Amino acid sequence: MHPNKHQTTTLALFCKVVDNYGDIGICWRLSRQLEQEHGIAVTLWVDDLTSFQRICPDVAIERDEQMIAGVTVRHWRDQNGAFSAADVADIVIEFFACDIPPAYIAAMAQRTPRPMWLNLEGLSAEEWVEGCHTLPSPHPSMPLTKYFFFPGFTGKTGGLLVESGLEQQRRQFQSDPAAMRDFLAKFGVTPAEMAALKASLFCYPHAPVPALFAAWQASATPVTCLVPEGVAGEAVQAFLGQAAQAGASATRGALTVRVLPFIPQPDYDKLLWACDLNFVRGEDSFVRAQWAGKPFIWHIYPQDQDLHHKKLNAFLKRYAANVASLNALTSGWNGATTEAIDWSAAWRAFQADMPQIAAMSVAWQQQLLANGDFTSNLLSFVNTVRSSAAKVTV
Numbered sequence: 001m002h003p004n005k006h007q008t009t010t011l012a013l014f015c016k017v018v019d020n021y022g023d024i025g026i027c028w029r030l031s032r033q034l035e036q037e038h039g040i041a042v043t044l045w046v047d048d049l050t051s052f053q054r055i056c057p058d059v060a061i062e063r064d065e066q067m068i069a070g071v072t073v074r075h076w077r078d079q080n081g082a083f084s085a086a087d088v089a090d091i092v093i094e095f096f097a098c099d100i101p102p103a104y105i106a107a108m109a110q111r112t113p114r115p116m117w118l119n120l121e122g123l124s125a126e127e128w129v130e131g132c133h134t135l136p137s138p139h140p141s142m143p144l145t146k147y148f149f150f151p152g153f154t155g156k157t158g159g160l161l162v163e164s165g166l167e168q169q170r171r172q173f174q175s176d177p178a179a180m181r182d183f184l185a186k187f188g189v190t191p192a193e194m195a196a197l198k199a200s201l202f203c204y205p206h207a208p209v210p211a212l213f214a215a216w217q218a219s220a221t222p223v224t225c226l227v228p229e230g231v232a233g234e235a236v237q238a239f240l241g242q243a244a245q246a247g248a249s250a251t252r253g254a255l256t257v258r259v260l261p262f263i264p265q266p267d268y269d270k271l272l273w274a275c276d277l278n279f280v281r282g283e284d285s286f287v288r289a290q291w292a293g294k295p296f297i298w299h300i301y302p303q304d305q306d307l308h309h310k311k312l313n314a315f316l317k318r319y320a321a322n323v324a325s326l327n328a329l330t331s332g333w334n335g336a337t338t339e340a341i342d343w344s345a346a347w348r349a350f351q352a353d354m355p356q357i358a359a360m361s362v363a364w365q366q367q368l369l370a371n372g373d374f375t376s377n378l379l380s381f382v383n384t385v386r387s388s389a390a391k392v393t394v
């Protein structure tokens with residue numbers, strides 16, 4: 001529990017795992033931060049404990065209710081639960097418009113005072129986000145209002161998830177070569193592999209990994225690619241000539257590929273800090289790569305009709321408008337360009353720009369931090385709505 005506060009505010013966060021690990025990854029970070037930094041009693045309702053366990057090995061998948069890191073975790077099995085007004089939290093959050101159980105919504109309408117109800121949206125750098133952030137949506141039949149809350153890259157959005165001690169932890173880790181060495185050695189990374197340019201690889205299965213591997217193999221300087229088990233399985237297996245299981249590794253030309261276990265979330269953050277370059281995807285690892293302060297290449301979650309290309313370009317425009325090599329490699333990685341790519345040339349150009357990109361990321365972080373952190377912004381918004389509702393009642 002937060003040392004200075006009584007847990008007077010309660011919050012229920014409903015998380016439906018659509019696929020992969022980002023939904024629960026984000027909800028889990030948010031839950032922990034609400035509890036640890038704001039003293040809020042959080043209940044995290046999650047429908048898929050197996051995915052949760054992969055990023056948080058403390059999760060017992062057979063349990064209906066458990067307490068992990070001060071957060072009550074409830075297995076959200078179905079929509080049939082029975083709830084009364086007393087079961088409803090002060091703040092109710094649904095993640096990515098997941099449908100919370102009808103009986104819970106009915107109980108929300110019966111509770112006095114009404115809970116603050118928020119829908120947390122996905123991250124996008126597109127401009128329309130600013131216009132939709134914090135918009136109210138009255139329930140069609142019940143006396144309830146839901147508010148949309150968006151993460152984002154500007155001061156007119158909710159900002160990004162970032163824990164208050166994160167920057168200091170990262171700096172401490174990155175300034176301690178022995179800690180970084182021990183961390184990587186735990187996963188079997190050898191001293192020679194550590195001495196090379198280290199790149200972590202997390203992407204969707206359709207990424208052009210074979211083309212990148214070929215460019216790295218032909219690289220003038222050695223590259224170590226660290227890939228968690230289950231990521232880019234086919235391409236990694238083809239490179240290794242054996243099953244892509246944790247511990248497997250092979251070297252061809254300048255490239256060594258090593259398979260790591262799929263690691264707990266805090267270790268994944270450290271992996272990003274320990275590498276020189278990170279390939280990340282989706283939303284949560286994408287944000288963490290920005291806090292790592294290292295060059296990164298984003299593999300965006302694919303959407304129908306290539307809608308994600310717009311989203312990708314909106315981000316690149318804000319983040320890297322002036323760095324041609326970063327734009328080129330990212331566009332190629334995401335299949336967002338019609339031009340044929342010479343991967344070796346694209347890699348060489350990007351590698352030459354890496355010091356400049358790393359320096360640029362410091363200013364980028366400052367810009368993001370100026371927007372405040374997502375969790376505090378969310379709670380300030382809750383307070384603002386509550387105090388204006390109180391004024392109306394008076």
Ligand code: TRH
Nearest residue numbers: 020021022025055228262263264265268282283284285
């Ligand atoms: O897993 P993702 O692709 O997740 C999501 C979901 O697909 C979601 O439905 C979609 O809306 C969203 O992307 C855009 O990628 P993401 O968001 O990076 O989440 C991965 C999480 O897994 C993140 O919290 C880091 C964690 N992780 C580990 O804990 N250990 C690991 O070894 C790795 C590779 C990741």
